[in-house]
Amino acid sequence: MRNTRARTPYRLAMVLTAAATILLGVLAQGASAAPAGPLARAFARAATAHDVPRDLLVALAYAETHLDGHNGAPSASGGYGIMHLVANPTTHTLKKAAELTGRPVATLQKDDAANIAGGAALLRSHADDLGLDATARKDAGRWYPAVAAYANASTPEVARLYADTVYDLLGRGLRAPARDGEIVTVAPREVEAERGAYARTRDLNAQLAAPDYPNAGWVAASSANYTASSRPSAYAIDRIVIHVTQGSYAGTISWFQNPSASVSAHYVVRSSDGAVTQMVRDKDVAWHAGNWSYNTRSVGIEHEGYVSDASWFTDAMYRSSAALTRHIADRYGIPKDRAHIIGHNQVPGATHTDPGPYWDWNRYMQYVTGGSNPAPGKYWVDTHAAAPGHSSPGGTRTGTLNQGTNYVYCRTWGPNVQVGGDYNHWWLKTDLDSGSPWQNQWVSAYYLARWGNDVAKDNSGNDIPNC
Template sequence: MDALTRRTALRAAAGTAGLAMAAPGVATAAPGNARQRAFAAAAEEFGVPEPVLLAVSYLTSRWDAHGGRPSTGAGYGPMHLTDLRTAAAGGSHHDQGTEDPRGDTARPALRPATPPHTESVPELQTVDLASRLTGVSPATLRTDPAQNIRGGAAVLAAYHRELGVGGSRPDDFYGAVARYSGASTEPAAAFFADEVFAAIASGLQRVTDDGERVRLDATEVRPDRSQLRSLGLRIAPATYPEGPAGLPVEWIPAPYQKLSDDPSHYGNHDKANRPESQRIRHIVIHDTECSYDAAIGLVQDPAYLAWHYTVRSADGHIAQHIETKDVGWHAGNWYVNATSIGVEHEGYAAQGTWYTEAMYRASARIVRYLADTYDIPLDRHHIVGHDNVPAATPDRVAAMHWDPGPYWDWAHYFELLGAPLRPWPGWHTGLVMITPDFATNRPAFTGCDTENPAAACPAAGSSAIVLRTEPREDAPLLSDIGLHPDGSPSTMDVSDVGSRVSTGQVYAVAEVQGDWTAIWYLGQKGWFHNPASAPTARPTLGAVVTAKSDGIGVYGRAYPEPEAYPPGITPQELTPLQYTMPAGQRYAAGPVVPSEYYAATTFDAEEHVVVRGRTKYVQIQFGHRLAYVKLDDVRLSRV
């Protein structure tokens, strides 16, 4: 890790210390120190330096217990003991529902096949090793935080003994820490270990999700990195594709090849020449809904689909599959695909699982690099979830995916990006940024258990705030006619984004009544509890649009006017979505964008053409998802 990168990582770590503390006025258990004592006791019992044990835990779970629920990488508890056999399921999110990931209505809808289930492998079953070493059952290790810490300490001690290097100082445990990552390549193991030792050097403290105060004091360390070679891991190529110095990115290419003699039958992405051909405006955050290994198998299937990067949960290892100049089939909207980079994260949004710190840090590093490279602003108008991508046409609204889901910690992620989601420190501006406290904000979602969809999801920290039709907790949720054409209210199903906002998103204020704030949302007023003692949204600055006339069209893509298309290229219909923007309402505005269509329907990239029109659009935050309105139809102003 170069000096600049290390300083950035340490500043990010310091900036997020205490991030999960409860907001003022939110009732939580008084912080305890049982977890701190558990780390000290386990370190002494198994002969592992306490700073090493604390730092490894932080890089996986941030010392949280998560109520015994698995991470997106099938890890449990503060030490992220892995149990793929218990936690994981087959399939990927591209196989669920009816979304066409390519999202190009000029081509037949893409319908990926269901991938195989991934079998357990020893590296993903550390709970079994911990059980053998401690005599504690896997079930207890998954659910009891103190026993989980003992199990993690036992595994680290065993790895250290097997290396045969001796020594009891933190410096002597570099090899054991690298192996604990579960990484299959030297660069990936080194990245995890370097982050662990950077945490030891910087020191950390925070209050966990269950009210435990934990502290890691800064300790000077000079780890023996030569131990890495003793692990016998695969050595990745010395030169990496597209990524920052110090972050290993493995090149695992997606195939671009014909599938038949038909020139339009090919996979699994499109060649392009971005940013010369089109500006890259968005980075789309996804989760895979399958294991990392399964995702890698899928992206190498020419009949499947490709995205740009995949991030592994346990250690943050990153694989790149297509060059960023090329267009992936990932977001379900061709306009967004043509102007975005897709980053998949190993995970299961629908199961109420949590994302590891190693994943957050690695993802933030690659996204910050991409944002710097392509001049992409680090805000929620440009760094978006798949759940924020609009459908291309009305008939596709209900099919759109909703990952990475309400359990992705956007506030922490932007801290790691070096772009904290800071609201305006002044008084009311007419715009608010959604800013709930992730740890204590726990909406009562359902739908996490596929066998019992009506059951409540596990109580978990969330970035999501639910909107209601009136300023009271028992009022119905808003209706989203794209998801519920019969006009019925949205639901608390974890996948139903029809009445939901998320951390960092910006909305125009419609009204305030006491502790309740209403925002304009899908043509309606959406109310949420926002008391001054524990605000869930704060004033911010930005741009807004208002309609010049009542009921203007709202679009899912910013395509050119028909006369802009050259001969031989069929004009794409300017089909508005089923929503309209009423006069008198205000919506937060993102960038003004040109009208473009990337015509790429044949295997020969020489035939691909970017069609540009005169029409300009404004990207707006219309509901949970983004949308586009024609610049000529609105008044654009700043507040």
């Protein structure tokens, strides 16, 4: 008989020094000694009630949502709450969790403790379907097929990718901040994951190279979710659109393979390590921008995470995505600037807000251009508030430049903008984050965060040149 109990690589001893191991152990003991917060208590209660390993339950939740219930708002694939209980045309785990727990669907959507209980009940139901008895349930490694089933993945390969992510977190341990500041911990441990039939399933972490980007793996989206084409001969490619998935990496890959999704992107980037999966060929038209014209002219890159949670936007993700963007720009002759590398929120007619306020455009564009300075002719500035954009200095309102670090091209003297004792006559030409048109618009230098009245300097203190 084939031995399917494979020792996984998720061992603390293989990735940490002995000193770090001791330190983490001390930290874990200190965390367990401290009074548990409401979220930690909810995980403990749910794990006990449904005889599910507590740490495995936390690791699964963290892989799904980073323990953020998003105030009851659904993910892109219709998942709710910390445990990502799903209600979409093909997956109905939210309804099943309600049946298993006897709690209303609305409660499971919005109440964190109820949602965690629903996720635990659902995970236990998968274990029961697999025949795990009371003894087997005490071994976290035996739950691997149940975790894979929880994913409701489109293929066994994606289910394995999902379960491997959860067991990686379980092995390494985690210290996860919740939205209210509570810290939920999982102590690192050595885990033997019994993959069962998944041991013979293709590992997407070691998948075949993608056809258009050598550093990506390839998983094809459903042909129902994109339009076959022959770009760039059929349509010129002159834009790159940055998205955030509103879901997990494995969940997004699975969703793009679901024929009912009616959505896709060319690439998906993982938060933890920047791994890239291509799902639609560059030559084909992915349905990502919500605007057919922009779909035909752009390449869409999805990034694992949620717009409301900065913890997903790791340096590994920024660097990997920037390398991908640089490759696409070089391949199709796209200028490496914010007029051509845009957020989904900047697509004309967009109803989405991604990549959102926590996406660090300054850092990202520095990685894209390969240096610490903006492209020639652009000057980085900080704005203390969202700045209204205008068609001309003081002219018709056209949109908004979001608060944060932005770039401008030049300045001109114009109508005074004054609030209280603060004022400025300078106007800056720039590209807005929203509005139509959004390129080459004007904002008042009143909104500059670093300098006093009636000046227009970049973040380094240099005068922005006149237009």
